[in-house]
Amino acid sequence: MISVTAPPARFRDLLASEWIKTRSLRSTPWTIALTALFVTGSAAVSTLADDAADSGPADFRPFDAYPAAGYWTLMLVAASMGALTVVSEYGSGLIRTTTVAVPARGSVVLAKAAVTAALWSAVGAAVSVASFLVSQAVLDGRGAGVAITCPGVLRALTASALLAPVCALVGLGLGVLLRHAAATMVTSVFVLLMLPTMFSESARWSADVKHTLVSAAWARLVRPWDPGPESLGYTATVPGSWTVFALWPLIAVAVAVLVVRRRDV
DSSP, X not given: OOOOOXXXXXXXXXXXXXXXXXXXXXXXXXXXXXXXXXXXXXXXXXXXXXXXXXXXXXXXOHHHHSOHHHHXXXXXXXXXXHHHHHHHHHHHTHHHHHHHHOOOHHHHHHHHHHHHHHHHHHHHXXXXXXXXXXXXXXXXXXXXXXXXXXXXXXXXXXXXXXXXXXXXXXXXXXXXXXXXXXXHHHHHHIIIIIHHHTOOSSSHHHHHHHTTSHHHHHHHHHOOOOOOTTOOSOOOOHHHHHHHXXXXXXXXXXXXXXXXXXXXX
């Protein structure tokens, strides 16, 4: 009797599988489209409501192109969708089929992370560019527009584009750890949005904690100016904020891989 053993799944096969799972969900394109529309619309509304822009040419206004309301929404949606790539399989039991077909659980998580990062990087880049163009279209009509070469513009655009994949990967990592949709969503809201508001920059220890959080790092990167010498606060550095942007998704994915390798499904 001849035993035939199927070859192990290649990583590109896992990527293709995860992409099929992602695009086959009807909610994915609608969620992305509505989120992009809302974030871009919030930039337009914020710019139209900025009475200071009527005074003529001005410096880059990040709160016009990248308003907090729009980008906090983007953070929540990206984190939720990243978490759903994992918790939906745990909820339906499909994860058991996946791990039987691919015993290398760490590779499955890495494939999910790669597809999630690629998708939300594209979404983040499109939304960030659209937000800037929309805000500048309004400001140009008032003679207050700025070029992309203006100090701080490119950094703000890049940080806002990367905010979506960073949060999506954080959501994915939390989904692997918690394996429950509601718990993951609540934890994502707390970590990404609520926790930073509990700390201020008036005290050194409080500022140090706040500067390690994603939303605080994004807020620092989109702000083109530095506080003056009269400021009593402890402001984060630009390199430190970029480091926070890099470490959060890396740690989230690394912990997720470690966890799935050590526990039962």
